[in-house]
Amino acid sequence: MTAEALDAVATKPARAKTSSIKRPAWEEEPTPAGKVGKGILLTFLVLAVAFPMWCVVVTSLSSRKTIDQAGGLVVIPRGFDPGAYVTIFSGGQVARAVWVSLIVAFGGTAISLTTTVLAAYGLSRPGSLFHRPLLFLFLLTYLIYPGLVTKYLVVTQLVHWKNSLWALMVPSAVNAFNLIVIRAFFMNVPAELLDSARIDGAGEFRILTRIMLPLSKAVIAVVGLFYAVGYWNIYFDAVLYIDDNNLQPIQRLLQGYILAGLSPQVGMSGSFSVMPPTLAVKMAVVVVAIIPPMLAYPFVQRHFTKGVITGAIKG
Template identity: 35%
Template sequence: MKLTRGERTFGYFNILFMLILCAVTLYPFLYVALASLSDATSLLQQRGIMLGPAGFDLGAYKAVFENPMIVKGYQNTLVYVFLGTAINLLMTAIGAYVLSRPNLYFKNIIMFFIVVTMVFHGGLIPSYLLVNDLGMMNTMWAILIPGAINTFNMIIMRTSFQGIPVSLEESARMDGAGDWKILFRIVIPLSMPVIAVMILWYAVGHWNSYFNALIYLRNREAYPLQLVLREILISNNTDSMMSGGGDDKYAIGETIKYAAIMVSTLPIICLYPFLQKYFVQGVMIGAIKE
């Protein structure tokens, strides 16, 4: 089909607009990456748009990885991500499976109370008192248990589970399978696209989370990476990671901040391409089915 001049012009403008949008979106990340690779003094003198490192230097990354709190924060965050995501998936899948069963009594009433939690929340003080009364203060469980289920994610997974033919469950029950076996042997394997989306959302949430740790943790040895990064960026806490003084000290501190941002961002960015093929499909499953 031959395009008209107007259609071609419209297509060219769309391409140009998308290129500009990509450049505007990617440049801040590119700037941080280039600044983290720059020489501290040269970076301090840099003005305008940066298209390359201002004097290549890996000293900022060396300082970051020599900081024991960064390494410890990495270890803690990996534990929170893997263990937390596993708990999230298990609890969300169980809740979604129960709510997707057509013979569940009082399902509409249960769904009403579940949806209400998306609008109303007890607040920070009651949540703090609850975590404290449960004896989870200053432990990893204070980070993992309060957010074990995300209501929105459970609704999406429930909608996906509802799309699985009932005949598969009926045939499995005729063979003697119970609910646990049906869930883990039939329902979850047939729902891998939405499971992949849940892994991505929960993992990113745990990786970026710092507020619960800020509220519930007092032991610095249990701090996640993002809380360590917050101290570096907000509290200007880079003195122990550098040497020098005056402007040099300020410049080195800036490059260390950029390097810390890159170190905390790259791993989760690298995870996304492996789950990208499931992302759109999984979201659409939860979006268009009732």
């Protein structure tokens, strides 16, 4: 038997064994029916999200006559009337609520990122003071919620933050899950890099600001977006701690307008002698509440996959 024949006999079982191994289902090439099914499902999901948004936007830009003809939300636009937006931004409670929500979103995100990054860096150093007890306390808050009554008594009786924006920003400053994600990323940074920085005379604060933070832009951007959206959508804390109408965030107003059926308290612009329809004003407030997160997501979209996967806990 020639050498070529021997090689063919030796490699045949191996090839047969390799071909018998099946790949996981998610690695297989989708069938034509599967592709069509995915396309139909994705189209349905997009329409389920886009159609209500379309109705809200069109209604907010419709006149009283168009809304009366439609009997409620407008699907097909007939004309263009920006009176609702001019009215809510000409002063009044809605304009104040937008400013309050912006202050809470920017201020709360800054406080949360600062405290979370500092805590994550400290807990990522094995030799830090009280490393294990502090880590256990953070994980305990993630697993066991201390209770609403305890939080309410601390905010109102201990620190006296009733009717204060601090009550909307500080109590929820650190999220245990976000802290664990950033800590996991910090622990994946090579120790040799940090040791070389210490040999050059860098302290812990300089290592954090000059090495850790530039390397962790993606994960911090994703966590910062989570914090910002959470603060922008804050509602229940405002119900508990804010009684002053001048300090109500936009989501608290939406609850009153949409669910409780209250009429928006808005200012009147000199260019509009007739008050816009109440439904158009309500839908305009909904659009204003949705726009900031929609504008923020595209800037952080490219960091989602890298930030979440890089900062994830690997088994």
